[in-house]
Amino acid sequence: xxxxxxxxxxxxxxxxxxxxxxxxxxxxxxxxxxxxxxxxxxxxxxxxxxxxxxxxxxxxxxxxxxxxxxxxxxxxxxxxxxxxxxxxxxxxxxxxxxxxxxxxxxxxxxxxxxxxxxxxxxxxxxxxxxxxxxxxxxxxxxxxxxxxxxxxxxxxxxxxxxxxxxxxxxxxxxxxxxxxxxxxxxxxxxxxxxxxxxxxxxxxxxxxxxxxxxxxxxxxxxxxxxxxxxxxxxxxxxxxxxxxxxxxxxxxxxxxxxxxxxxxxxxxxxxxxxxxxxxxxxxxxxxxxxxxxxxxxxxxxxxxxxxxxxxxxxxxxxxxxxxxxxxxxxxxxxxxxxxxxxxxxxxxxxxxxxxxxxxxxxxxxxxxxxxxxxxxxxxxxxxxxxxxxxxxxxxxxxxxxxxxxxxxxxxxxxxxxxxxxxxxxxxxxxxxxxxxxxxxxxxxxxx
Numbered sequence: 001x002x003x004x005x006x007x008x009x010x011x012x013x014x015x016x017x018x019x020x021x022x023x024x025x026x027x028x029x030x031x032x033x034x035x036x037x038x039x040x041x042x043x044x045x046x047x048x049x050x051x052x053x054x055x056x057x058x059x060x061x062x063x064x065x066x067x068x069x070x071x072x073x074x075x076x077x078x079x080x081x082x083x084x085x086x087x088x089x090x091x092x093x094x095x096x097x098x099x100x101x102x103x104x105x106x107x108x109x110x111x112x113x114x115x116x117x118x119x120x121x122x123x124x125x126x127x128x129x130x131x132x133x134x135x136x137x138x139x140x141x142x143x144x145x146x147x148x149x150x151x152x153x154x155x156x157x158x159x160x161x162x163x164x165x166x167x168x169x170x171x172x173x174x175x176x177x178x179x180x181x182x183x184x185x186x187x188x189x190x191x192x193x194x195x196x197x198x199x200x201x202x203x204x205x206x207x208x209x210x211x212x213x214x215x216x217x218x219x220x221x222x223x224x225x226x227x228x229x230x231x232x233x234x235x236x237x238x239x240x241x242x243x244x245x246x247x248x249x250x251x252x253x254x255x256x257x258x259x260x261x262x263x264x265x266x267x268x269x270x271x272x273x274x275x276x277x278x279x280x281x282x283x284x285x286x287x288x289x290x291x292x293x294x295x296x297x298x299x300x301x302x303x304x305x306x307x308x309x310x311x312x313x314x315x316x317x318x319x320x321x322x323x324x325x326x327x328x329x330x331x332x333x334x335x336x337x338x339x340x341x342x343x344x345x346x347x348x349x350x351x352x353x354x355x356x357x358x359x360x361x362x363x364x365x366x367x368x369x370x371x372x373x374x375x376x377x378x379x380x381x382x383x384x385x386x387x388x389x390x391x392x393x394x395x396x397x398x399x400x401x402x403x404x405x406x407x408x409x410x411x412x413x414x415x416x417x418x419x420x421x422x423x424x425x426x427x428x429x430x431x432x433x434x435x436x437x438x439x440x441x442x443x444x445x446x447x
Contacts, residue, residue: 052131055098057418058275059265060441062137063355063380064254066233068195071225071359071376072202073281074210075188075411076217078144083160086144087446089216093138093192093209094440098424098432103131106208108431123211125204132198136205138441139191139279139413142170148187165445167273169266169383170414176396178407185283185409188220193279193378195357199226221409223283225359225376232357238310238318241375242286242360243404245303246310249318252355263353263387264380272444275417277380280354280388283361283409286374291404302401304341312341340401343394352387354379374405384412416442 053061080086096106105111107121114120145166147156175181194205203224210219229241230248234255241247252259268274291299296307304322305312312322314334324342326334335342346353357380362373381387396402419439427433 051133052102053133053135054421055101055136055419056421056424058420059277060137060415060418061101062135062193062195063264063277063357063415064232064260065133065135065195066236066254067228067230067357068133068135069197069226069228070195070199070202071228071357071378072194072199072206072222073225073376073378074192074194074206074222075141075220076190076192076210076213077220078159078189078217080216081159083162083446085216086160087440089213090138090442091438091440092212092434094419095424095432095434095438096209096212097136097138097205097441098419100205100208101131101134101136104431106212108427108429108433123204123207125207126198126201129198129201129204132196132201134194134196134201134205136209137193137195137279137415139193139415140170140442140445141187141189141191141411141413142166142172143187144189145170162445165272167266167270167278167414169278169385170412171385171389173384173410173412174389174393176392176407178396178402178405179410180406180408181410182408185221185223187411188413190217191279191281191411191413193357199224223281223361223376223409224363225361227360229358229360229375230356232355241358242288242373243291243299243303245299245305245307246318247358248356249310250353252353259353260355263382264355266382272447273414273416277382277415278384278388279411279413279415280377280379280381280384281409281411281413282377282407284375284377285372285406285408287404287406288371288373301336302339302404304335304339313339336400338398338400340395340399343399344391348394349391350386352391354381354387354391380415416444419443 053065055061078086100106105122105127109121111120111122111124111127143156144160145162146158149156192206192209194202196202206222228239230251231238232251232254234253238246238249252263264277266273266276266278300306300313310318311320312335314323314326322335322341322345324333324335328334342348357378359376359378360373361376362371364372366372379388419441423439424432425435425438
């Protein structure tokens with residue numbers, strides 16, 4: 001029985017969360033075949049259906065977190081021009097994300113409690129599901145700082161008085177040779193990445209954050225991903241992409257702390273973004289039908305690795321470093337000079353590496369009956385000007401694998417550092433709540 005006079009009470013899921021959830025603590029296509037340096041297995045928190053990852057910390061979760069099986073990423077356009085409303089949105093989002101990632105409902109009442117004549121403060125489709133290792137990661141687009149330039153090149157509008165705080169690396173990505181970008185699938189003022197081992201948990205997170213943004217922001221585009229195409233921990237096996245090749249062999253791993261500092265985390269000299277990162281998102285359609293009619297020999301020569309083991313064609317196993325000097329009969333290199341593995345290797349790009357969290361996608365078919373499927377490439381880098389743009393420019397120009405790929409969507413976002421441990425405001429029941437002085441992701445930007 002519901003009544004308008006009912007006092008605040010937690011849903012059954014929230015109660016369970018208090019007892020368990022809170023206590024538990026190749027770059028052109030992101031094909032991950034560029035570098036293969038073996039690293040010894042290290043400790044990693046393996047996600048299970050009931051497992052959770054902390055929301056707070058020096059860095060946001062969902063970057064070095066062991067990659068989950070599912071992704072739902074959404075880019076938003078701000079509909080408000082009020083700086084205070086933007087801050088309040090980020091504040092609300094932070095509280096909701098902190099709750100959802102620990103297995104709680106989006107609000108204190110949950111989907112089946114609270115005032116009977118008001119909408120529930122949680123949509124309810126994940127009420128009976130465990131947290132599924134959910135992580136939620138927030139990013140800020142260039143247009144949030146400087147607006148969107150006009151078609152004639154006129155500058156955009158500084159709606160929130162933030163133009164002078166635009167991070168140096170948050171540049172407008174250039175047009176690459178293989179781009180056929182759909183503006184409706186590109187860019188945005190804000191981005192939210194939800195990763196989980198259950199797709200409904202990830203979708204539930206974005207749905208409730210979108211609802212909380214009503215009046216301040218609307219979804220611009222989204223992407224569902226399944227089947228991770230990268231490993232972010234040495235404890236994870238190397239997955240395969242839709243071309244059937246192992247992906248993520250050379251990915252920066254969570255256990256490589258020195259490499260993370262060098263290639264992923266923004267340095268202290270960057271001001272408010274220090275400890276954050278940059279998120280590059282690219283929707284890459286694969287020409288599946290053409291690839292499926294290509295011989296195994298040609299496939300392996302294009303990639304530069306064996307399809308079964310994932311070893312470089314110069315010999316060894318998956319984690320053997322490629323030998324680009326090795327020659328076959330007639331003196332031809334065993335790894336072709338225009339192969340993906342050679343052109344994506346860090347030795348071709350001043351040692352630049354990136355941390356990838358890509359996913360497969362299948363979005364139906366086109367008018368000719370061909371699969372609209374491929375790789376949703378997600379990477380985190382210290383500076384896209386040195387760690388992504390030069391790499392992608394070279395690959396889109398020279399990599400023979402580009403014959404089978406088309407980039408159809410794109411986005412670049414600054415990812416603020418995390419919310420400090422112990423700083424979240426909590427209510428009498430110990431769960432996160434939003435107040436006028438609650439901390440929020442990106443708070444350093446407005447200091």
